[in-house]
Structure formats: C-alpha cells, structure tokens
Amino acid sequence: MPEVATAPRWRLDGALKARILTAVVLTPLAVAGVLWLPSQWFAIALGVILCGAMWEWTRVIGFRMRRLRAAIVAGNAALMVAMLTLDLAHWLVPIVWVGVGWWCVALIWLKAFEFGAEPTRRNLEIKAVVGSVMLVPAWAAAWLLHGDGEHGPVWTLYVLVLIWIADISAYFAGRRFGQHKLAPRISPGKTIEGVYGALAGTLVYAALVGWAVTAIPVGHWQLIVLSLLTVGFSIVGDLFESLIKRQAHIKDSGSLLPGHGGLLDRIDSVLAALPIFVVGRQLIGL
Numbered sequence: 086m087p088e089v090a091t092a093p094r095w096r097l098d099g100a101l102k103a104r105i106l107t108a109v110v111l112t113p114l115a116v117a118g119v120l121w122l123p124s125q126w127f128a129i130a131l132g133v134i135l136c137g138a139m140w141e142w143t144r145v146i147g148f149r150m151r152r153l154r155a156a157i158v159a160g161n162a163a164l165m166v167a168m169l170t171l172d173l174a175h176w177l178v179p180i181v182w183v184g185v186g187w188w189c190v191a192l193i194w195l196k197a198f199e200f201g202a203e204p205t206r207r208n209l210e211i212k213a214v215v216g217s218v219m220l221v222p223a224w225a226a227a228w229l230l231h232g233d234g235e236h237g238p239v240w241t242l243y244v245l246v247l248i249w250i251a252d253i254s255a256y257f258a259g260r261r262f263g264q265h266k267l268a269p270r271i272s273p274g275k276t277i278e279g280v281y282g283a284l285a286g287t288l289v290y291a292a293l294v295g296w297a298v299t300a301i302p303v304g305h306w307q308l309i310v311l312s313l314l315t316v317g318f319s320i321v322g323d324l325f326e327s328l329i330k331r332q333a334h335i336k337d338s339g340s341l342l343p344g345h346g347g348l349l350d351r352i353d354s355v356l357a358a359l360p361i362f363v364v365g366r367q368l369i370g371l
Contacts, residue, residue, distance in 0.1 A: 116242060119238055119241050120239075124238075128224070128228040135223070135352075138338075138349040139216055139217075140154060141349045142212075143157050144339075145329055145333050145338050146333065148209065161216075168225070176225075178229065181226045184221075184223060185361060187219065188322065191357075195271065198271070219357075222359075223359045226360045227241060227359050229363055244359060246290070247287060247316065248354050250290045251319060251354075254285060254287075255280065258283070258285070259274075259279030263278045264276065265278065271324055271327050272331070275323075288309060288312075291308050291313070294308065311365040311366065314365060315362040315365065318357045325357075326353040
C-alpha cells in the first residue's frame with residue numbers, strides 16, 4: 086500500500102530501489118513456480134513459504150520462546166502435510182470458507198482498534214489461532230485453484246498479478262495524489278487515493294484479461310466485479326497485518342526481503358485475496 090511522499094514525489098530513494106530490485110529477482114521465480122510446478126509440489130513450496138511467514142507472525146504477536154514458536158509453526162505444517170498425504174483434499178473447500186469467514190471478522194476487528202492490543206495470555210492465544218486461519222485457508226485456496234484443471238496455474242497467476250498490479254497502482258497513486266488518510270491509527274502512510282489507484286489498476290487489468298481471454302465461461306463484468314472484491318479484501322489483509330504490527334510497536338514482520346520487510350509483509354494481501362477469489366470463482370462458475 087502507498088505512503089504519502091514528500092517532494093520530489095518520484096525520487097527513487099534507497100528503499101524504493103531495494104523494493105524494485107527484490108521484485109525483479111523474485112517475480113520470475115514466483116511466475117515459474119506457479120506455471121511449471123505440479124500442483125502438489127506447488128503446494129509444498131507454498132507451504133514452506135507460509136511456514137516462514139508463520140514464524141514471523143509468532144514474533145510479531147509477542148511470543149519470545151523459540152521452542153514455542155517452532156511448535157506453532159510445526160503444528161500448522163503438520164496440518165498441511167496431512168492434507169497432502171492422507172487424502173484429505175475434500176476438506177480444502179470447507180477450509181477455504183473458514184478463511185472467507187475470518188476476513189469478514191477482520192473487518193470488524195479493524196474497527197475495534199484496541200481489541201487484542203494488551204500482551205495478555207488470552208490475546209496471544211487468540212492471535213496464534215488467527216495466524217492459522219490466515220495462512221492455512223490461503224494455502225488451501227492456492228492449492229485448490231492451482232490444481233483445478235489445465236488452466237489452474239494460469240488462474241493462480243492471474244490472482245498474483247492482480248494483487249501485484251493493485252499494489253503497484255496503489256503505491257504510485259498514493260505517492261502522486263495521496264492527501265487523505267485511509268486508516269491513520271493503523272497505517273498512517275496509506276491513503277484513500279492509493280485505494281482508488283488500486284481499484285483503477287484492477288479494473289483495467291481485469292477488463293483486459295476478460296477481453297483477451299474469449300474462453301471465460303461467464304460475463305466479463307463478473308470477472309471484473311470478483312477482481313475488485315478480491316482486491317478490496319487484499320487491502321483488508323494489508324491493514325490487518327499493519328494493525329497487529331502497530332499493536333506490537335514494530336515496523337516490519339522481518340528483514341528477509343530488502344525493501345519489503347519480511348515474508349508476511351509481502352504476502353499479507355495475498356492471504357486475504359486467495360480465499361475470496363477461489364470462493365467467488367466457484368459461486369459464479371468461472
């Protein structure tokens with residue numbers, strides 16, 4: 086999401102250069118993994134990434150004991166391994182629906198800014214569970230989408246590019262036009278103009294894909310509406326992680342990715358977008 090910039094607005098500062106360089110290195114790897122890995126191997130690779138994000142999450146929410154953090158990560162990894170090896174794929178759709186329900190709850194949490202802010206045991210336990218309902222349904226949604234026929238990998242890439250375009254559009258629209266804060270108590274750098282930029286980029290991208298891909302079995306306007314809804318919830322995912330980091334008084338979930346922070350900072354939008362897109366796609370028969 087965008088930050089309000091000081092003049093000159095388009096100066097490539099060190100942070101932006103690092104952000105661009107990281108994206109240039111990682112984007113081809115992500116695209117290759119989505120398009121060329123078999124679905125099971127894609128799920129394994131994504132699971133490893135999400136376990137890394139869970140490790141960061143346990144630090145963000147306040148767990149200090151490395152063994153306890155490792156146990157939480159291992160528990161989530163065990164659930165994903167069980168889904169992969171014990172023929173439990175029929176649970177994927179219900180798990181994705183859990184993710185959709187969670188992100189609707191997250192909308193309410195964003196309004197209750199102080200909820201969970203105190204570092205009590207109860208709040209730590211709640212946030213530990215939240216980490217699982219953020220990451221595991223997103224993993225299930227990605228695996229379900231990727232494995233859905235010969236076009237599954239292409240649809241998976243569509244969602245990722247959708248979020249990338251929305252993020253880039255928001256960033257530069259916010260830098261150029263940002264005047265009105267979106268959620269100043271949660272993330273002071275995010276602006277309403279940035280959201281408009283994200284939605285505009287989404288509209289153009291979805292319309293172009295709908296126009297170019299004649300085999301889409303539903304009206305192009307339905308793809309556009311679903312894409313806009315998906316990006317709307319991706320912003321919720323971004324804001325929610327920002328809220329938890331603000332409660333923890335930290336800026337980034339980690340430092341693994343120069344210019345982006347940690348893994349969780351890079352995928353927070355995708356975590357919310359995937360369940361919404363997968364469920365929406367099934368509902369409209371896309």
